Amino acid sequence: MPVNPNAEIEITAYRWVPEFAQGVVRDLRARWALEEAGLDYRERLIDVQKKPDDYVKEQPFEQVPALRDGDLQMFESGAIVQYIGEKSGDLLPTDPKGRYRAIQWVFAALNSVEPAIMNLVLVDVFFAGEEWAKLRREGAADFARLKLKRISDWLGDKTWLEGHRFTIGDLVMVTVLRNLRHTDMVAEFPALEAYQARAEARPAFQRALQDQLAAFREHQPQPEGEAA
Amino acid sequence: MPVNPNAEIEITAYRWVPEFAQGVVRDLRARWALEEAGLDYRERLIDVQKKPDDYVKEQPFEQVPALRDGDLQMFESGAIVQYIGEKSGDLLPTDPKGRYRAIQWVFAALNSVEPAIMNLVLVDVFFAGEEWAKLRREGAADFARLKLKRISDWLGDKTWLEGHRFTIGDLVMVTVLRNLRHTDMVAEFPALEAYQARAEARPAFQRALQDQLAAFREHQPQPEGEAA
Numbered sequence: 295m296p297v298n299p300n301a302e303i304e305i306t307a308y309r310w311v312p313e314f315a316q317g318v319v320r321d322l323r324a325r326w327a328l329e330e331a332g333l334d335y336r337e338r339l340i341d342v343q344k345k346p347d348d349y350v351k352e353q354p355f356e357q358v359p360a361l362r363d364g365d366l367q368m369f370e371s372g373a374i375v376q377y378i379g380e381k382s383g384d385l386l387p388t389d390p391k392g393r394y395r396a397i398q399w400v401f402a403a404l405n406s407v408e409p410a411i412m413n414l415v416l417v418d419v420f421f422a423g424e425e426w427a428k429l430r431r432e433g434a435a436d437f438a439r440l441k442l443k444r445i446s447d448w449l450g451d452k453t454w455l456e457g458h459r460f461t462i463g464d465l466v467m468v469t470v471l472r473n474l475r476h477t478d479m480v481a482e483f484p485a486l487e488a489y490q491a492r493a494e495a496r497p498a499f500q501r502a503l504q505d506q507l508a509a510f511r512e513h514q515p516q517p518e519g520e521a522a
Numbered sequence: 523m524p525v526n527p528n529a530e531i532e533i534t535a536y537r538w539v540p541e542f543a544q545g546v547v548r549d550l551r552a553r554w555a556l557e558e559a560g561l562d563y564r565e566r567l568i569d570v571q572k573k574p575d576d577y578v579k580e581q582p583f584e585q586v587p588a589l590r591d592g593d594l595q596m597f598e599s600g601a602i603v604q605y606i607g608e609k610s611g612d613l614l615p616t617d618p619k620g621r622y623r624a625i626q627w628v629f630a631a632l633n634s635v636e637p638a639i640m641n642l643v644l645v646d647v648f649f650a651g652e653e654w655a656k657l658r659r660e661g662a663a664d665f666a667r668l669k670l671k672r673i674s675d676w677l678g679d680k681t682w683l684e685g686h687r688f689t690i691g692d693l694v695m696v697t698v699l700r701n702l703r704h705t706d707m708v709a710e711f712p713a714l715e716a717y718q719a720r721a722e723a724r725p726a727f728q729r730a731l732q733d734q735l736a737a738f739r740e741h742q743p744q745p746e747g748e749a750a
Binding site for chain 1: 578582583585593594596597598599600601604605618619622623625626627628629630632633634636637640641649652653654655657658661669672673675676
């Protein structure tokens with residue numbers, strides 16, 4: 295049961311976010327990696343609208359997740375999953391070749407794929423209805439689709455990006471793909487759809503997701519004037 | 523003299539690119555890290571318009587750089603600079619805390635900062651003149667500026683992101699900032715402007731830049747009909 299108030303590792307996440315963001319906030323990556331690794335962690339839940347005064351000294355962009363473990367403080371979900379992978383050994387091969395291939399896929403997910411996908415999310419969610427977003431939509435969708443095709447072609451009939459072993463590269467790639475859940479785009483690529491489903495069926499993913507959502511349920515804002 | 527046709531390490535780069543991209547193509551990161559580390563490398567120059575047929579098997583997105591070293595093949599500039607940092611020890615502290623703090627900044631540069639900056643480049647360069655780009659410009663600039671402010675505030679009067687030691691985190695962050703060279707935005711933040719200038723003054727950076735530009739000069743397309 296990785297969420298443990300007495301754990302040494304601490305993950306900072308949000309207390310609550312609006313529904314469109316539930317299940318995709320990036321602490322999910324850290325939670326998932328820790329579940330896969332069987333490492334306990336305690337949650338530090340902060341308010342998305344009102345961050346702690348000194349949080350910027352820990353996370354210069356005031357985003358989540360951040361990690362503390364002993365005297366190490368760090369941020370960036372990509373770096374955090376690498377830390378967890380190296381700490382546990384389960385998610386990151388120890389032979390140099392396998393190790394760098396896995397790390398390379400973390401960067402590919404976050405730098406070659408996610409920006410294209412988040413640009414479609416900007417258009418469809420954050421700026422929906424704006425004139426520029428309407429004009430931009432088709433181009434942004436085409437570019438995101440091209441990235442999906444590249445990963446799908448790479449995967450072919452492989453189970454995971456580097457074959458039979460699930461690594462931090464797969465973990466981060468799948469969390470990136472999840473940002474397209476408001477579309478049917480991943481389903482246009484059957485190999486990719488099956489890959490995402492395979493990853494999300496992992497018990498560690500399911501536990502991580504439920505723990506993120508549990509925090510949001512517990513801290514759901516009450517509509518004003520509806521006090522019992 | 524790191525560029526050495528007999529070197530074991532191979533970096534794939536472009537033979538030539540249009541002027542707006544010269545000096546910012548991402549093999550610059552690999553070249554710079556190799557220069558800092560004093561590691562020789564050979565260049566494999568490919569055509570940006572016509573990639574080798576099997577290049578997609580090496581680099582699923584058909585971009586540069588890619589690296590080969592012995593039986594290791596890898597892509598993604600962020601992962602490549604980490605590889606070089608670990609191989610040499612010069613650019614990446616070996617104590618766990620210092621090491622993860624440096625790696626975190628590589629991810630921050632590529633995932634928290636670069637997407638905002640590249641969205642401004644899309645608007646100003648790749649889609650300049652399009653209606654959506656005109657409507658989007660102010661918002662994209664404001665978001666990029668917010669990211670610059672965050673890094674500038676973090677830097678304060680530090681020499682490098684983590685204090686006195688230059689790491690792969692600084693190396694990648696500065697190459698990200700270079701994408702704003704068509705604007706005056708970095709200069710709006712004096713600490714950031716000084717930081718970028720300090721990094722670009724490093725002899726290793728200057729050699730890396732000259733080697734990228736030398737390839738472009740050598741392979742400059744000749745205007746048709748101007749054969750001597």
